[in-house]
Amino acid sequence: MLIDEVIVPSTLSETLTALKRNPEAVLCAGGTELFSEESAGRSGPARSLISLHSVPELRHVSRTDHYVEVGSATTLSELLALKEGFLPDPLRDVVRGIGTFAVRNLATLGGNLSCPGRFRDCFPILACMDALAEYRQGTAARWVNLNRLIGTGGTPDIPRGELLTRIRIPLGEWSLGIAHKIGFPRINSRSSSLFVFLARTEKRVLSSIRLIFSGDQAVRSREIEASLVGKKIPLSARETETALGAFAAHCAQAGVPDSSATRFLGLVRRAIGQLNEGAPS
Amino acid sequence: MKLDFILNGEDVSCQAEAGDRLSEILRDRFSLLGVKSDCRSGHCGLCLVSLNGRTVPACLVPAFRVRGSEVITIEGFEQTDEYSDLREGFRKSGAEPCEFCRGALLLAAASLLEERPRPEAQEILERLSTVFCRCHDPAALVRGVQTAAELRARRMYFRAHR
Ligand SMILES: Cc1cc2nc3c(=O)[nH]c(=O)nc-3n(C[C@H](O)[C@H](O)[C@H](O)COP(=O)(O)OP(=O)(O)OC[C@H]3O[C@@H](n4cnc5c(N)ncnc54)[C@H](O)[C@@H]3O)c2cc1C
Numbered sequence: 001m002l003i004d005e006v007i008v009p010s011t012l013s014e015t016l017t018a019l020k021r022n023p024e025a026v027l028c029a030g031g032t033e034l035f036s037e038e039s040a041g042r043s044g045p046a047r048s049l050i051s052l053h054s055v056p057e058l059r060h061v062s063r064t065d066h067y068v069e070v071g072s073a074t075t076l077s078e079l080l081a082l083k084e085g086f087l088p089d090p091l092r093d094v095v096r097g098i099g100t101f102a103v104r105n106l107a108t109l110g111g112n113l114s115c116p117g118r119f120r121d122c123f124p125i126l127a128c129m130d131a132l133a134e135y136r137q138g139t140a141a142r143w144v145n146l147n148r149l150i151g152t153g154g155t156p157d158i159p160r161g162e163l164l165t166r167i168r169i170p171l172g173e174w175s176l177g178i179a180h181k182i183g184f185p186r187i188n189s190r191s192s193s194l195f196v197f198l199a200r201t202e203k204r205v206l207s208s209i210r211l212i213f214s215g216d217q218a219v220r221s222r223e224i225e226a227s228l229v230g231k232k233i234p235l236s237a238r239e240t241e242t243a244l245g246a247f248a249a250h251c252a253q254a255g256v257p258d259s260s261a262t263r264f265l266g267l268v269r270r271a272i273g274q275l276n277e278g279a280p281s
Numbered sequence: 282m283k284l285d286f287i288l289n290g291e292d293v294s295c296q297a298e299a300g301d302r303l304s305e306i307l308r309d310r311f312s313l314l315g316v317k318s319d320c321r322s323g324h325c326g327l328c329l330v331s332l333n334g335r336t337v338p339a340c341l342v343p344a345f346r347v348r349g350s351e352v353i354t355i356e357g358f359e360q361t362d363e364y365s366d367l368r369e370g371f372r373k374s375g376a377e378p379c380e381f382c383r384g385a386l387l388l389a390a391a392s393l394l395e396e397r398p399r400p401e402a403q404e405i406l407e408r409l410s411t412v413f414c415r416c417h418d419p420a421a422l423v424r425g426v427q428t429a430a431e432l433r434a435r436r437m438y439f440r441a442h443r
């Protein structure tokens with residue numbers, strides 16, 4: 001990327017003013033995506049760049065009884081340095097699997113959720129948790145459920161010209177949390193994907209289930225999830241096959257390539273197996 | 282743009298394009314060749330430096346982020362007691378990294394000891410795997426860092442009781 005001007009605001013309001021004046025400017029948080037070799041070619045028109053690394057409001061982390069709120073420019077290392085139990089465990093596990101410690105020292109949560117082109121690893125876990133993202137532009141602010149970033153065809157629909165300021169992550173225990181990465185670990189790969197499965201059971205009844213398979217596109221069906229809620233654990237063989245059939249049909253409808261769909265269904269089957277195994281007999 | 286920053290303890294200044302990488306600046310303008318520049322994409326870990334106390338791949342740090350910051354390369358780290366502990370630990374364990382990986386491995390190990398004075402083997406392997414070296418016996422690296430941890434703890438003890 002050719003840069004003709006760099007703006008380094010030191011407050012949130014300066015950042016929003018800079019963005020308002022330069023709506024086409026590139027926002028740079030950790031820069032690990034923007035400056036990695038593949039994306040950093042020196043071609044194309046020179047762009048203005050707004051760096052977020054000196055804005056303390058964007059690094060603020062707080063917690064209530066119900067949710068954790070994380071400033072978008074908080075680095076992944078800063079998230080891992082929070083004391084045990086501060087963040088939901090499945091999210092911690094996903095963050096720990098991203099890049100190397102040195103990359104995580106630069107990379108931010110907001111950057112991870114804003115990479116265009118493909119969903120990065122924090123997206124599926126946070127979408128499953130129904131996390132909210134606050135976007136700001138000028139004086140306007142709006143909260144968006146992360147699932148709304150899944151555009152037509154399941155590809156990312158990242159808001160443009162808006163600043164992602166905070167991510168609100170609901171708290172709550174999950175009886176089972178699985179995050180399975182497909183592809184080489186730690187690599188900034190264009191072909192890796194992540195499968196996330198979260199389930200909550202109460203008195204051997206499934207009270208909540210969320211699952212996403214994401215990479216180039218995200219696959220999630222709230223209808224199928226809803227159809228499983230209220231079922232007794234362990235799920236019967238018939239219930240499992242019905243759910244898998246419904247997921248297969250959903251993948252076909254969403255245009256998921258056969259190889260990915262087969263993988264996804266295999267992972268769903270395995271996750272249901274784990275859920276059943278964990279059920280007290 | 283003009284960059285003023287602290288490099289290995291000294292105030293320095295240079296001209297750079299906003300998008301120049303810190304790894305290039307250190308090698309080309311300051312001849313700090315201990316900072317290797319290989320993949321330029323954050324993968325190989327050979328360009329590690331400390332930026333404001335955090336170990337980062339210098340190839341992913343654009344020039345504009347260097348302004349007003351403090352950078353330590355392997356050349357600066359070599360002047361510290363922590364370096365002596367690690368060099369001695371590696372020597373005793375028979376883990377002698379090649380010239381290409383040495384700086385990055387030592388900086389990665391040092392960052393771990395800073396966070397975890399008595400690291401477990403798994404933590405050491407995880408941390409050192411940041412550097413793309415495929416030649417070493419992992420057990421020797423673990424022994425090297427653990428020996429350095431003991432040397433460091435002893436040194437701290439004597440310093441506190443002097
Ligand atoms: C060696 C290496 C390994 C990696 N491994 C993984 C991995 O295992 N898993 C994974 O998920 N990713 C991986 N990545 C990809 C990526 O770098 C990270 O996901 C990182 O979190 C991106 O964050 P950043 O702050 O560096 O983003 P940046 O590079 O600063 O920005 C990325 C994008 O987000 C936009 N942006 C940033 N902040 C905001 C904001 N607040 N509001 C609006 N837009 C914004 C930018 O304009 C840009 O388009 C890897 C990268 C490298 C270099």
Ligand code: FES
Pocket residue numbers: 304317318319320321322323324325326327328329338339340341
């Ligand atoms: S050259 Fe920086 S990580 Fe490879």
Ligand code: FES
Pocket residue numbers: 377378379380381382383413414415416417
């Ligand atoms: S020490 Fe250099 S390749 Fe292993």
